[in-house]
Amino acid sequence: MIVRHDKLRPFITSIFKAAGCQEAEAGRIGMRLVEANLVGHDSHGVIRVPSYVQWLKAGKVLADRSVEIVFENDAIAVLDGQFGFGQTIGEQAMKLGIDKCARHGVAVIALRNSGHLGRIGDWPLMAAEAGLLSLHFVNTTGAGILVAPFGGTQRRLSANPIAAGIPVTGRPPILLDISACTVAEGKIRVALNKGVPVPENCIIDSQGQPTTDPKVFYADPPGAILPIAGHKGYGLAFLCEVLAGALTGGGCSNPDKADRVVNGMFSILLDPGKFQSDPAFTAEVERFIAWVKSSAKVSANGEILLPGDVEDRTKAKRMRDGIDIDATTWAQLVAIADTVGVTTPAV
Numbered sequence: 001m002i003v004r005h006d007k008l009r010p011f012i013t014s015i016f017k018a019a020g021c022q023e024a025e026a027g028r029i030g031m032r033l034v035e036a037n038l039v040g041h042d043s044h045g046v047i048r049v050p051s052y053v054q055w056l057k058a059g060k061v062l063a064d065r066s067v068e069i070v071f072e073n074d075a076i077a078v079l080d081g082q083f084g085f086g087q088t089i090g091e092q093a094m095k096l097g098i099d100k101c102a103r104h105g106v107a108v109i110a111l112r113n114s115g116h117l118g119r120i121g122d123w124p125l126m127a128a129e130a131g132l133l134s135l136h137f138v139n140t141t142g143a144g145i146l147v148a149p150f151g152g153t154q155r156r157l158s159a160n161p162i163a164a165g166i167p168v169t170g171r172p173p174i175l176l177d178i179s180a181c182t183v184a185e186g187k188i189r190v191a192l193n194k195g196v197p198v199p200e201n202c203i204i205d206s207q208g209q210p211t212t213d214p215k216v217f218y219a220d221p222p223g224a225i226l227p228i229a230g231h232k233g234y235g236l237a238f239l240c241e242v243l244a245g246a247l248t249g250g251g252c253s254n255p256d257k258a259d260r261v262v263n264g265m266f267s268i269l270l271d272p273g274k275f276q277s278d279p280a281f282t283a284e285v286e287r288f289i290a291w292v293k294s295s296a297k298v299s300a301n302g303e304i305l306l307p308g309d310v311e312d313r314t315k316a317k318r319m320r321d322g323i324d325i326d327a328t329t330w331a332q333l334v335a336i337a338d339t340v341g342v343t344t345p346a347v
Contacts, residue, residue: 005038014026015333038318040314049333065088077096079110079111097127110248123267128173136268148204182225203223204224247266250262
């Protein structure tokens, strides 16, 4: 079904408010989940609502928490998210990083014990909108172990998103938002709900054999997601685990902590104006964009896109035409809304 964003957002917000979040946090969660759908990251959109509410009821994520500063100096902050909703904790962490970077030219934020941080691209976008470059590494301790190591068949790593943002004058920021694995678990769940296969060479069964059946991933024993580009993606994933897990103090993927989904994020923010004059930086980025896009195209009607362009175009289309939500996901939203006493709006 097609649902307009301005109908969907208040519905999602009302669910979290009824579930126990204060209005500001409920609105923040609703905004960021629907935004993920708008830009085409359905795996991190409203499909997450049932899990979030169930985690809240079970005390595995906590409403209306604030980051605790474990250590801080001019450029560094080590933060504990207190198991709060990632949409709140991530925003607080980025605001602190943006403030530090604006004053000192660089900021390093080590965040641990955050609830699910949602679409990681939200955080470099915040920094880019403040005129800052940023780079983010993420891991999930315990319940988020999903990915087999290169050459292995069993889950040992989390999805390990890596995101980066570059502000560009006169156009949307360049925004990279990828995982060190071939497919987000949420995309496998979307495929399961839609009854469609997962793309080839993304997941394996428990014996290490390739499959496109999303049900195999959730079987007992379960399948696993593959790293991108074989050993190269595995190496990136390992780096993410160390930076976002060991260095933040939240811990790397660990089955002994599998009772809840907990994110760690290691973020580096840079003020380009502190490295060279702003006109020089901007001019060089613009020159490089033009050079990259001037390449001969594979096909006559082809186009060379920059990181983030697809999301920008998808958002414009979905803002205009609405968001396509499959019947299974919508039924799950209706069911979870009913558990907290929220009436489903006519859409």
